[in-house]
Amino acid sequence: MIDGKKVLFSGMQATGNLTLGNYLGALKNWVELSDEYMCFYCVVDEHSITVRQDPATLRKRARALYTLYVAAGLNPEKNCIYYQSHVSGHAELAWILNCFTYMGEMNRMTQFKDKSAKHADNINVGLFAYPVLMAADILLYQTDVVPVGVDQKQHLEITRDIAERFNNIYGDVFTIPDAYYGQVGAKIMSLQDPLHKMSKSDENPNASIYLTDSPDDVMRKCKKAVTDSLGQIAYSEDQPGVRNLLDIYSACTGKTPQEAVKEFDGQGYGQLKMAVGEAVNAVLLPLQSEMARLTKEKDYIDQMIKENAEKATYYSLKTLRKVQHKIGFPDRIR
Ligand code: TYM
Numbered sequence: 599m600i601d602g603k604k605v606l607f608s609g610m611q612a613t614g615n616l617t618l619g620n621y622l623g624a625l626k627n628w629v630e631l632s633d634e635y636m637c638f639y640c641v642v643d644e645h646s647i648t649v650r651q652d653p654a655t656l657r658k659r660a661r662a663l664y665t666l667y668v669a670a671g672l673n674p675e676k677n678c679i680y681y682q683s684h685v686s687g688h689a690e691l692a693w694i695l696n697c698f699t700y701m702g703e704m705n706r707m708t709q710f711k712d713k714s715a716k717h718a719d720n721i722n723v724g725l726f727a728y729p730v731l732m733a734a735d736i737l738l739y740q741t742d743v744v745p746v747g748v749d750q751k752q753h754l755e756i757t758r759d760i761a762e763r764f765n766n767i768y769g770d771v772f773t774i775p776d777a778y779y780g781q782v783g784a785k786i787m788s789l790q791d792p793l794h795k796m797s798k799s800d801e802n803p804n805a806s807i808y809l810t811d812s813p814d815d816v817m818r819k820c821k822k823a824v825t826d827s828l829g830q831i832a833y834s835e836d837q838p839g840v841r842n843l844l845d846i847y848s849a850c851t852g853k854t855p856q857e858a859v860k861e862f863d864g865q866g867y868g869q870l871k872m873a874v875g876e877a878v879n880a881v882l883l884p885l886q887s888e889m890a891r892l893t894k895e896k897d898y899i900d901q902m903i904k905e906n907a908e909k910a911t912y913y914s915l916k917t918l919r920k921v922q923h924k925i926g927f928p929d930r931i932r
Contacts, residue, residue: 599636599740600913605773606635607741609642609682612660613649614798618807618878621670621885622783622849623747629671631745631778637677638739638910639667644682644689645732648725649717662889665899666809669888674902682735684907687914691734692727694921698764699730699756707752716799733757737772738914745778748785749795768924772917783849789823792838810886813879820875821868831862831870840867843874850877 599605608628610620628639643660660681667679682688704710704726714721724731732753736744737760744754754777761772786796790805800806804822811819825839833844833855841855847870848855862870892899923929 601636603634603636604742605739606631606637606743606745607640607736607739607775608638608745609640609645609735610663611646612641612643612656612663613646613651614659615806615808615810616663616666617786617796617798618809618846618882619747619786619796620798621809621881622786622846623749623780624745625667625670626783626849627745627778627780628667631743632672632677635743637672638741638913639672639677639679640682640735640910641667641680642682642732642735645728648722648728649713650720661899662893664903665892666885666889668899668902669885669892674899674906678906678909678913679902680906680910681903684903685910685914687738687911687918688731688734691738691914691918691921692731694925695730695734695737695760695764696727699727699733699760703756703759704729707756709749709752729753729756730760733760736775737761738917739910740773740917741775742773743778744775745780747795748779751777764921771921771924780849782845782855786846786849787838787842789819789842792824792842807878807882809882811882813883816878816882817872817875820871820878823871823874825867829867831859831865831867833859840870843870847874847877850874850881 608624610616610624628637631637641660641663643656646656664679664681668674672679707729710726710728713725717725733756736757746754754775758774761774765771788794788796788800788805789807790802796806798806804819807816807819823839823843825843826837828837831840831844833841835841844855844858847853847858853861862873
């Protein structure tokens, strides 16, 4: 608890081009929850370097992601929005938690398996220990709730396991966090292969809607979306392409998938795709124009980056010092 409020933590990688999946699965829920909790929203640039990055591009993307958080409606004067690399406690706690995490546990992480297959020439220790840094992010602020898409489920479970293991040895040090998944949109699928999630690293540009896409691009990608030959609009596991379009439509309009199915009763896939494209554009256009406006507010964003790094450091140190004491590191002399 901070100032009588429960704590929320979440983050996104400053890598690649953010997709509609990132927005609907995470960012949108962050905004909806932000009044209720004391929120920490992190640009996780340290996670990004588990895959080789061009320095100038990483810096630019991190800044754009920071601005996007604000453009999406997160108030940086109320919510603590900051860069992971500005708060050294993340890496310090990650080191400690590494010593409480087993190789076997990390070996089972599906994201590690996927990423090491994709980057076979650079299977580094950071990529392997990635979930421990994520656990450190979360546990550093005594987080109660972590809004994420379902692809992060395994990482949330390991975070809880590490925290419980630590607490069993040293007493109640960490709050055990719960994951929060949105009602709809927690797993937006690829438009070209609806059995796989929409991902910023997909090589097929038609598979993902990017948050920077123009209205024409969005319409074109929706029109090209893979469906099936059944010709009926139903919300069913047997029709993953149609189901995904209904999910996107619902998440963008605030309707339930069942309401959406009723709305499209008797219509064809062409009409559904058009409506989805329009619903997506209704979400993206205001986001893009707010992004353009805020990008020019350089001094304001700089100020927020500075203040929030200090704020996050303050709260992170409370946990870090406690952990360091518990494990037997010598206390600082004041
Ligand atoms: P990242 O950067 O891959 O994704 C950011 C958020 O977007 C969600 N997401 C999706 N949701 C629905 N459908 C999709 N197709 C989709 N694709 C991505 C993700 O679930 C995530 O919530 N490891 C994390 C970043 C991280 C983090 C943390 C998150 C680092 N530390 C601590 C929470 C708490 C990641 O790579 O997310």
